[in-house]
Amino acid sequence: MPKTQHRDEPGQAGRLPAILRVIDRMSDIFAFGAATALVLLAVNVLIDVVGRAFFNTPLHGTLEYTENWWMPALTLLAFAFSEKHQEHIKVTILLDSLPLRMRQLIEGSFGLLTVILLMGLTWYTLSSGLESASYRQTTAGHPPVAIWPFKLLAAIGVAMLTLQIAATTLRQFLGMMPTARSLDTDADIV
Template sequence: MKDPALLRAIDRLALGLALLAAVALVLLALNVFVDVLGRAFLKQPFPGTLEMTAQWWMPTLTLLAFAYTEKRQEHIKVTILLDALPPRMRQLVEGCFGLIATALLVALAWYALAEALESFGYGETTSSRPPVAIWPFKFVAVLGVGALALQSAATSWRYFTGRLPLGAADTHEGEAV
C-alpha cells in the first residue's frame, strides 16, 4: 500500500537534505584540501578553514542527514525491553515514543529558530581574522531539526498503521532492528 502524499513529500525532503549533506561533505574535503595545499606549497593556510569546518560544514553534514537516517530507521536503538513485547504492542509503544520525540524536536527547532534569528539580527561571525559569518548556518540547524521532527512524526504514523518495523526480507543478518 502506498504512503499518503504528505509522507512521501517528507521522505523526499529527507532525501534532498541528505544530498545537501553529501555536498557539504565534499565542500569540507575541498576546503581542507585547499588549506593543506596552501600550507604545503605556499606556506600560507586557507583563511578560516578551521572556522568553516566547525561552524559550516560539520553542522550542515550532520544535521541535514538526520531525517534521512530516521527514514531508513538507521539510528542506534537499544531495544532490549521492546524485544519482549508482542509485535503490535511494540509498534504502539514505538509510535508513542516517536510522538514524544517529535514534540521535543519541534521545541528544539523552535529554540533553534529563535537563536538563528538573533544571530542573523547582529550578523554573527567568528572572532577569527578574517571573521567568518556563521549566522547563515544557524538556519541549517532549524532546517535539519525541523525535518527530523517531520520524519519522526512520519515514522510514528508508520508504526501506528503497522508499516514498521520493516519486514524480515528488508533486514540483513547481524543488523539491529
C-alpha cells in the same frame, strides 16, 4: 522473477500516504545537502593542506569554516535521512520480546514524545538563528566568517528531523513500518 518490495509498498499496507512520501523525498534532498557539505569540507581542507605544504600559505578561516559551516551542515542535514532508514542506534532488548502490535504502539508513543521535544528544540534553534541573523553574527577570527546562515540551517535540519520522526511515528501507529527484509531490498534498488 519475484516482485521486489519498494519502500512505498511495505508488506500488505499498499502505497504510503502522500505526506509520508513527501517527507521521505525531503529527507533524501537534505541528505544530498549533507553530502555536498562533506565534499565542500574535504575541498576546503585539501586547499588548506596544499597551500600550507607547498606554498607556505594556508587558507585563512579553514577551522572556522569547518566547525561553523561544514560540520553542522553535514550532521544536521543527515539526521532525517538516518531516521528514514532507521539507522540510529536503538536499544530494543525490552521491545523485542513484545508482540508486534504492542511494540508498534509503544514505539509510536515514544515517537510522539520525541516529536514534541524536537518541536521545542526546533523553536529554540530557530529563535537563536533569527537573533543571530538580526545582527549578522560572525566569528571573531580573521577573516570573520558569517555563522548566522548556518544557525538558520540548523533550525531547518532539526525541523526536518522532527517531520521524519513524525512520519516514522505515523508508520508505527498505522503498522506500516518496513520490515528489515524490505529495507534490504530497497537498498538494492538504489
